[in-house]
Amino acid sequence: MATRTHAPTRREQILKEAARLFAERGFHGVGVDEIGAAVGISGPGLYRHFAGKDAMLAELLVGISGQLLTGAKRRLQEAEAEGGGNPGTPGVSGASGALGVPVGPEAEAVLDSLIEGHIDFALDDRPLITLHDRELDRLRDSDRKLVRQLQRQYVELWVEVVREVYPGLAEPAARSAVHSVFGLLNSTPHLGRPGSLPGRAATATLLRRMAKGAFAAAGA
Amino acid sequence: MATRTHAPTRREQILKEAARLFAERGFHGVGVDEIGAAVGISGPGLYRHFAGKDAMLAELLVGISGQLLTGAKRRLQEAEAEGGGNPGTPGVSGASGALGVPVGPEAEAVLDSLIEGHIDFALDDRPLITLHDRELDRLRDSDRKLVRQLQRQYVELWVEVVREVYPGLAEPAARSAVHSVFGLLNSTPHLGRPGSLPGRAATATLLRRMAKGAFAAAGA
DNA sequence: CAGGGAGGTTAGCGGTCGTTAACCTGAGGG
């Protein structure tokens, strides 16, 4: 929450409006003139800020994936520090590597935290969540590889935590379960315009309960 | 399952390939030449079968929505007949109207059946499931209205059944829960190509368990 | 007070795309 308290720069305005338009009508369905018009300038003026239309999409998608992954890593480390957890055993789940996943009851708290973070993101940046799994194929190869790598790390982080909480889940099943819960949490754009919702807090609570219930049912 | 045992006609070939391409690269990202090439003819030959590119998308989306709704209605009626259920009380849930929803334990069986049907569809027609909630806005107004109406009926049918199974759920919460479970079930396109999956039956079982777990958690 | 760069503008080019026009062909029926 401590990010970005300054006034939004032009670039940020453009990215925000571009995200909204891309989410509404698809990358190919939006012209650069429309993006420009949405921020008060028109057409080719955008090229003072971005190399091209592709570059806007790339920056959006890389930003989303990175933000999700960074937040998840932060939450995992916070839980690790808070729990005082096992300084000598950075990883218990076999050949996993990059990050130490807490064990036992602490793992469940981490999973809750991951769910909470993803819900916040899905509710606060609905256009971005839409783009994130819809327009990936419109990227240049190098950008697409980068985004895919970030997404994969994010998924793997969830999978490790989920398997710690539900040891009965085999790895492929856990991965499928994680993707399915992402589908559940990312359904917020379909829940009607923000106003027909029963309130943000109530929606978040419902989503959290459903996600936990889905995981629990998967791990039975 | 009894539908379409005959050899596929040209129109059906075209629709199938168009659905795949639209799902892969988006409606605006696919040219008519590519669609034609996918069925062995090239470019404008498609116009012997469809009025235009828009018409293909419209037929696909209307077909999907109608198929989902029809299947759901059929399952509801089958359960009604099988349960022998309450011929004098066609509807117990207040001012609902079009269809009689069974009460009590029968309702849970109906919900299971709805989940089963949706999973079958999501696993068998992944491109269509993708299009269904992605390219709706590219339709002409009249077609879009029709599709929206069919989708809304489908959702309402689920909502009625869910509220019968979990009477504690208020209507807006039930609607959100239904949309979220759709998100969960429609996540199959993200589960990797059909082959990296742990097998269709295992995937279906996992999805079914998670959907039921999510509903149960929502209705607590 | 020059001057230079940041951030706009409009005109226009080149390519792509959906669609139409005009033409061809092979199979079935009177």
Next chain:
DNA sequence: CCCTCAGGTTAACGACCGCTAACCTCCCTG
């Protein structure tokens, strides 16, 4: 045996779109 017509073909048109070129105009700074 011709005629028709379903189902193709290629050529081409018009619109649109991403992007560049050329130019303008403040504002800030030495």
